[in-house]
Amino acid sequence: MQAYVTLHVENEIGYIEFFHPNKNAMPSDILLKLEQTIKSAGTNKSIKIIVLQSGGNRTFCAGASFNELMAIEDAETGRQFFSGFANVINAMRSCPKLIIGRVQGKAVGGGVGLAAATDYCLATKYASVKLSELSIGIGPFVIEPAVSRKMGVAAMSQMTIDAETYYTSEFAKDNGLYAEVFETQEELDKAVKSLAERLAGYNPEALKEMKTVFWKDTQHWDQLLPQRAEISGKLVLSTFTKKTLKRFR
Known part of the structure; x- marks a missing residue:
């Protein structure tokens, strides 16, 4: 199957779905398309609520593409x-x-970041999480x-330091990442649809104002996150990381 990002609108809900055949590990071009799709959905007047989801069954997102990561040869790249x-x-933060x-x-690395950047997150019992970055010489x-x-x-800090451990969906729920955890994907889909349709019936102006409240004091992320990207971009060139990445070839 080919990688994709799609937007499907139904009952005033914008369903954004991303997919990559390599466990939804995201290369730069798919991440760019996802960013653009989120921005587009944010300005689409026929959409009141957005659902972010991925294709496939047991992996939500395995983070960034390792193939692309291993090809980096300079700090700017x-x-x-x-x-x-x-x-x-x-884009998720500033979406109205x-x-x-x-x-x-499962959600790994950047996949955990995507889940954390949603305003409300539902999951299955299979949605364990891991921050593996330190184990390869960089960091989240x-x-x-x-x-x-x-x-x-x-x-x-616990997930970052214990970088080779998958933490259960219950751990993620107990620590605020997930609001609810379901036994099956069918139950998850039913709950997501029900919640989204209910929210779509609320006052859109109130929803927009609440989103602003939820993300109070994060405007500096427009500068902070690129600065963090620069740190990782330098660390990936280290001898330690290059040596470690060779194991994945």
Whole structure:
């Protein structure tokens, strides 16, 4: 199957779906398309609520593309690469409409960042989470503000330091990443649809104002996240990281 980003509008809900055949690990071009689609949905007058979801069954998003990561040879290319998730998160943050996350499976690295950047996130019991960046010599710098904001510094630090462990969906729920966890994908889809349709019937002006309140004091992320991308872009060139990445070839 080919990678894609789609927007489907139904009952005033904009369903944004992304997919990549490699466990939804996102290359730069797909991240750019996702950013643009979120911005487009934010200005689409026929959409009142946005649902962010991915294709496939057991993996929501495996983070950034390792193939692209291993090809980085200079700091500027590295900065541009890590800016992909930074730009998507900032697009979600500044979108005037509430975004519901549908996490059907594992979320790793940038995938955790996407879940954290939604305004309300629902998941299945298979939606474990992991921040593996330190284990390859970089760190979850770009997504840290979003994850810390949603889960707290303690949980963020625990996941970052214990970088090779998958944390359960219940851990993610207990620490605020997920609002609810469901046994099956069918139950998840039913709950997402019900919530989105209910919210779409509310006063759109009130929803927009609440989104502003939810994201209070985050305007500096427009500068902060690119700065974090620059840090990762330099670290990926380190001897440690280059040596570690060779194991994945």
